[in-house]
Amino acid sequence: xxxxxxxxxxxxxxxxxxGLGVAGFLYRRNIITVFMSIELMLNAVNLSFITFSYTLKxxxxxxxxxxxxxxxxxxxxxxxxxxxxxxxNRSTLLIDxxxxxxx
Amino acid sequence: MTAxxxxxxxxxxxxxxxxxxxxxxxxxxxxxxxxxxGSLAILYLQLGGEFIAAAQVIVYAGAIMVLFVFVIMLLNAxxxxxxxxxxxxxxxxxxxxxxxxxxxxxxxxxxxLPPSESVVFGAFQGGTALEIGRKLFTAYLLPFEVTSVLxxxxxxxxxxxxxxxx
Numbered sequence: 001x002x003x004x005x006x007x008x009x010x011x012x013x014x015x016x017x018x019g020l021g022v023a024g025f026l027y028r029r030n031i032i033t034v035f036m037s038i039e040l041m042l043n044a045v046n047l048s049f050i051t052f053s054y055t056l057k058x059x060x061x062x063x064x065x066x067x068x069x070x071x072x073x074x075x076x077x078x079x080x081x082x083x084x085x086x087x088x089n090r091s092t093l094l095i096d097x098x099x100x101x102x103x
Numbered sequence: 104m105t106a107x108x109x110x111x112x113x114x115x116x117x118x119x120x121x122x123x124x125x126x127x128x129x130x131x132x133x134x135x136x137x138x139x140x141g142s143l144a145i146l147y148l149q150l151g152g153e154f155i156a157a158a159q160v161i162v163y164a165g166a167i168m169v170l171f172v173f174v175i176m177l178l179n180a181x182x183x184x185x186x187x188x189x190x191x192x193x194x195x196x197x198x199x200x201x202x203x204x205x206x207x208x209x210x211x212x213x214x215x216l217p218p219s220e221s222v223v224f225g226a227f228q229g230g231t232a233l234e235i236g237r238k239l240f241t242a243y244l245l246p247f248e249v250t251s252v253l254x255x256x257x258x259x260x261x262x263x264x265x266x267x268x269x
Contacts, residue, residue, distance in 0.1 A: 009113075019208065032132075063235065065155055071253070073162060073254075076170055081264035
């Protein structure tokens with residue numbers, strides 16, 4: 001069958017999306033965009049879980065990715081509250097300006 | 104048909120992922136992330152994850168991204184300027200190195216994995232809400248209950264952090 005897609009391509013897509021998430025995390029300076037890059041990485045890992053679940057014909061990968069979604073939701077709530085607090089105190093969203101814990 | 108759908112939505116996901124990284128305005132990045140999540144939901148559906156595809160659209164593209172867009176609007180976040188201390192040479196080299204790194208990873212995955220089976224739509228029927236619910240409330244009952252405590256802590260933490268006095 002010439003138009004079949006092997007499961008390894010899904011893993012490659014997952015790796016590419018994860019790499020893009022890492023690149024965005026390192027490259028961007030807006031704290032909200034950095035946070036969205038983390039969400040992109042979590043999504044990429046979810047795709048890996050679903051692909052392995054398909055390969056092994058087990059439903060466990062779906063459960064793991066469900067838990068990843070739940071943790072991502074609570075992480076987004078707390079993280080965005082932290083961003084709001086930082087903005088309230090420092091009046092900036094650029095991570096270069098919020099580096100006082102670095103030294 | 105499988106290959107067509109895969110390439111269409113994988114290409115869309117990669118395009119939106121690149122767009123997330125290179126856009127300067129946060130709202131454009133957020134819309135790109137919604138594009139990635141929608142394309143991934145289609146790919147989950149192709150791999151037999153009906154429930155996860157629905158949850159992806161509802162929880163990720165719905166709830167979480169609404170939260171993001173809400174915060175972007177609330178903080179009136181504008182476009183960020185050019186990064187300090189990065190010359191065009193560094194930027195070009197960075198793009199090149201990222202592309203080389205991703206290519207190397209792809210090659211390694213393709214070379215290291217044993218010849219994998221091809222994806223057939225409908226070959227895996229275990230991703231329905233019935234199967235997932237059965238597994239979730241028997242084998243994964245303890246993590247499920249612990250998750251409820253985690254969400255409670257997250258709600259309280261978000262409320263404490265977003266108070267006026269801090």
